[in-house]
Structure formats: structure tokens, C-alpha cells
Amino acid sequence: MGKHRFFHRLARRQFNTEAALPFDEIPGPRCVPLIGTAWKYLPIIGDYDMGRLHVTSEKKYEEFGKIVREEVVPGVFVVSVFTPEDIEKVYKAEGKFPARRSHLAVQHYRLSKPHVYNSGGLLPTNGDEWWRLRSAFQKSLSKLQNVRQFLPVGDAVVEDFLDTVVGSGTDVDDWQPLAARLGLELTWIAMFGDRLAPFRLPSSQPLDIPAQLMTAAESANFCILTTDNTEQLWKKWKTPAYRRIERHLSYIESIVLPALLKKKHETDNRNSQEPVGLLDEYFRIKDVDFKDVTGMSVDLILGGIDTVTADVLREALFARAVLKETFRLNPIAIGISRNLAEDTVLSGYLVPKNTLVITQNMAACRQSQYFQDPLKFKPDRWIKGSPTYNQVSPYLILPFSHGPRTCIARRLAEQNLLTLLIKLVRNYKLEWIGSGTLGIVTPLICKPDRPVKLRITPWK
Numbered sequence: 001m002g003k004h005r006f007f008h009r010l011a012r013r014q015f016n017t018e019a020a021l022p023f024d025e026i027p028g029p030r031c032v033p034l035i036g037t038a039w040k041y042l043p044i045i046g047d048y049d050m051g052r053l054h055v056t057s058e059k060k061y062e063e064f065g066k067i068v069r070e071e072v073v074p075g076v077f078v079v080s081v082f083t084p085e086d087i088e089k090v091y092k093a094e095g096k097f098p099a100r101r102s103h104l105a106v107q108h109y110r111l112s113k114p115h116v117y118n119s120g121g122l123l124p125t126n127g128d129e130w131w132r133l134r135s136a137f138q139k140s141l142s143k144l145q146n147v148r149q150f151l152p153v154g155d156a157v158v159e160d161f162l163d164t165v166v167g168s169g170t171d172v173d174d175w176q177p178l179a180a181r182l183g184l185e186l187t188w189i190a191m192f193g194d195r196l197a198p199f200r201l202p203s204s205q206p207l208d209i210p211a212q213l214m215t216a217a218e219s220a221n222f223c224i225l226t227t228d229n230t231e232q233l234w235k236k237w238k239t240p241a242y243r244r245i246e247r248h249l250s251y252i253e254s255i256v257l258p259a260l261l262k263k264k265h266e267t268d269n270r271n272s273q274e275p276v277g278l279l280d281e282y283f284r285i286k287d288v289d290f291k292d293v294t295g296m297s298v299d300l301i302l303g304g305i306d307t308v309t310a311d312v313l314r315e316a317l318f319a320r321a322v323l324k325e326t327f328r329l330n331p332i333a334i335g336i337s338r339n340l341a342e343d344t345v346l347s348g349y350l351v352p353k354n355t356l357v358i359t360q361n362m363a364a365c366r367q368s369q370y371f372q373d374p375l376k377f378k379p380d381r382w383i384k385g386s387p388t389y390n391q392v393s394p395y396l397i398l399p400f401s402h403g404p405r406t407c408i409a410r411r412l413a414e415q416n417l418l419t420l421l422i423k424l425v426r427n428y429k430l431e432w433i434g435s436g437t438l439g440i441v442t443p444l445i446c447k448p449d450r451p452v453k454l455r456i457t458p459w460k
């Protein structure tokens with residue numbers, strides 16, 4: 001960049017930031033001594049709900065507007081932004097190594113086990129170490145042609161699920177755990193190139209390994225929100241939430257480690273260069289070792305639980321529109337969080353470097369200023385040429401996030417979701433027979449708030 005342009009940009013930036021309103025004038029809940037604004041989340045006196053963060057976000061927007069500041073723990077600020085313009089600025093200010101503040105207790109746990117892990121792993125780590133892991137592990141997952149190699153095995157797993165579980169005609173009280181079970185199997189087969197376990201009929205679900213793995217991953221995810229958003233007492237004493245994370249993570253390890261050792265042995269003794277599963281490729285990466293692969297494998301299980309998601313796929317325009325509309329209304333995460341890498345002006349206020357900002361995509365996606373009939377499920381709005389086609393900022397719907405820290409398994413998840421969606425609706429009719437309207441709860445990621453009760457019958 002020329003010297004002149006550099007100074008011009010610097011002067012413009014200084015002008016912009018100087019003209020901005022100060023950080024402490026950002027509207028937000030009243031702050032009280034010792035607990036800051038955390039009282040808003042307390043039962044009885046507070047009206048914010050950690051278990052329904054999407055409702056809480058809408059409340060914040062109604063009360064304070066498009067930018068909201070909270071002091072979640074004294075001295076620790078979190079800023080929420082609701083407009084696509086601000087969301088775009090947050091991504092632009094995320095720096096070379098985009099940083100989040102999440103999975104802190106997972107990081108603490110892993111660092112306490114140097115014989116198993118080299119670092120906190122991909123999910124919680126920031127900075128150089130995050131990039132070392134990310135750049136090594138993303139190669140096999142980011143290229144479309146690499147992910148396409150998992151299509152035949154994913155397709156076979158979906159087919160088996162439809163035959164064994166959906167097609168059995170058994171009455172199912174709640175489809176959510178079964179969908180999570182399918183998600184786990186799809187992640188496992190992509191990693192190991194092999195099945196974890198056969199599917200069982202809903203009525204005969206024993207407490208088998210897949211069921212226990214799912215419980216462990218879900219329960220660990222549930223405690224992560226608590227340990228991330230309270231005083232970090234667990235660094236000194238093992239709080240109940242920390243103990244639960246410890247117990248669930250060590251259970252996942254007890255299943256994953258022997259499977260990894262077996263897989264490593266197979267990789268070392270295989271003559272063919274053709275990889276069988278993601279781990280075959282991971283074990284051959286020079287810059288990472290067995291302990292790095294262990295951390296990554298547990299993160300894939302944690303990230304893949306509950307997030308079930310060729311030519312047929314490329315041309316499946318309507319199925320893609322259905323998926324996009326689903327994510328607009330019910331994304332997996334209400335938004336993403338970033339520690340700003342530089343001072344940034346958001347909605348006219350100067351937000352200092354290192355502040356944690358939450359992009360409130362889910363709340364924004366439900367606003368009538370961006371979408372007509374915002375709460376109606378209308379996949380047509382994403383079909384070019386349709387009368388209801390809706391062109392909006394690309395920063396509004398970002399279910400997998402954006403930029404270098406975007407979901408590492410995005411392509412795989414989309415491929416699996418489309419395969420399931422296409423095969424399911426082609427063969428079966430789905431009717432909602434549950435009570436009331438299905439809503440969501442937010443134990444870290446969004447989940448159904450009641451049993452997913454469906455009548456599923458073959459078309460013919």
C-alpha cells in the first residue's frame with residue numbers, strides 16, 4: 001500500500017473513531033455492584049433466560065435497540081449487534097486469527113491432561129495455535145471434491161436409517177434423539193470410514209454406546225454455556241458444572257481413544273494410498289501428531305452431535321431453499337461471538353479492541369424490516385425468479401458463520417442434510433402430531449423445546 005494511502009486511511013479511521021460515541025454510552029441493562037448485569041439472568045428478579053437466548057435477544061432489541069452492552073461479569077463486557085451492517089463490520093474486524101471466548105472449561109480440562117492432548121484443541125483455542133490446528137485439519141474438509149468422497153457412505157447410512165428406523169412404522173415419541181443418532185453415525189463414518197453401530201428400532205433403544213456418547217456430548221455442551229458465562233471459579237475449585245464436563249469428556253475419550261489407536265494401526269499398515277475416512281488423512285499430516293488428532297476427533301464428535309445435515313445435490317434448488325429458510329428461522333446458533341481484533345465503530349459507538357461481540361443473526365432474521373412475513377416459512381423467497389424472491393445482505397443468514405473460522409464441517413454437514421432431506425421427502429409424508437407449536441431452547445446450541453412428534457408414512 002502506498003505511503004499516502006496508508007496515512008489517508010489512518011486519518012480517516014481516526015476521524016471515524018473520534019467522531020464515534022463512547023463505549024460506556026452504549027445502551028444496556030442496569031449494572032449493579034459485584035454481579036454487573038448478570039442479575040437479569042437470575043430467577044425471579046431477572047427477565048432474561050439463558051435457556052431461551054433467542055427470546056432474550058429479541059427482548060434486548062425491543063428494550064435497547066440495535067446495539068446492546070452488558071457487563072456479564074464485573075469488567076467483562078459483551079456487546080450484541082443486530083444489523084447486517086454491524087455484523088459485516090464485526091467480521092471485518094476479526095483479524096487474521098478470528099477469536100471466540102467459548103468452551104473455556106474444555107480448554108482447561110484438556111490442558112490439565114498433557115499426556116492426552118497437546119493443547120485446548122480447535123473449539124476453544126485462539127491465536128497461532130488455533131491456526132496451526134485449523135490449517136492442518138481443514139484441508140480434507142473444505143474442498144468440495146474431498147467432501148464428495150463421503151457422499152456414498154453418507155448416502156448408505158441415510159438409506160439404512162430410513163429403512164430400519166423411519167420405514168419400520170414404529171410409533172416414535174420424539175424424533176429428535178433419533179436425528180441426533182443419525183448425525184453421530186454420519187460424523188463417525190466420515191471420520192473412521194466405518195460404522196459406529198447398527199441403528200436400532202426406537203422401541204428397542206438400549207443404553208448402548210451411541211446413546212451414551214450422545215448423552216455425554218449433549219450434557220457437556222449444556223454445561224459449557226454455564227462455565228463460559230459465569231465467574232471462572234472452576235479454575236480454582238471443581239464446580240459441579242466443571243465436574244460434569246470432566247466426566248462427560250472423559251467418557252467420550254474412553255470410546256474415541258481405543259477407536260483412534262485401532263485406526264492408526266490400520267493406517268500405518270495399509271498399502272493403498274487411497275484414504276478410508278478422514279482420520280486416514282489426518283494421521284498422514286506431517287505437522288500434527290496423535291494427540292492433536294485426539295483433540296480434533298473429540299471436537300468433531302462434540303460439533304457433530306445434534307447438527308445433522310453429485311449432481312443431484314447441486315441441482316436440488318428447492319431443497320437448498322428449504323434448508324436456507326430453515327436456518328433463517330431456526331439456526332443451530334443464535335449468532336456467533338468474536339473478540340474484536342481492532343477498535344471498531346458499531347452503530348455509531350466506539351467498541352474497543354478485544355471486546356466480545358455477539359452477532360444476533362437469528363433475531364435479525366425474524367425482523368419485518370428485512371423479510372416480508374418474517375415468521376412464515378417460505379422457501380420460495382430464496383428461488384430467483386419467484387415473485388417472493390428476497391435479496392438481502394449476505395451477513396444476515398450465516399448459519400455456519402463466515403471467514404477463516406467458519407464451521408470446519410460445513411460442506412459435509414450440508415451434504416448430509418440435503419441427502420437426508422431429499423430421500424426423506426421423496427419417500428415419506430411427514431405430519432406434525434405434537435402438542436402446540438414447536439419452539440426452541442438454547443443449551444449452547446438451539447434444540448427443539450418439546451418432543452418432536454411426527455407421523456411419517458410412505459407416499460405409496
Ligand code: HEM
Nearest residue numbers: 122300303304307309332399400401405406407408409413
Ligand atoms: C447444521 C449443521 C451445522 C451448523 C449449522 C454448524 C455451525 C457452526 C458454527 C456457527 C460454528 C462457529 C463458527 C465461528 O465461530 O465462526 C461452528 C464451528 C465448528 N463446527 Fe459446525 N455446524 C454444523 C455441523 C457440524 C458438524 C457435523 C461438525 C463435525 C463433524 C462440526 C464441527 C465444528 C467444529 C469443529 C467447529 C469449530 C471450528 C473452529 O473453531 O475453527 N459442525 N459450526
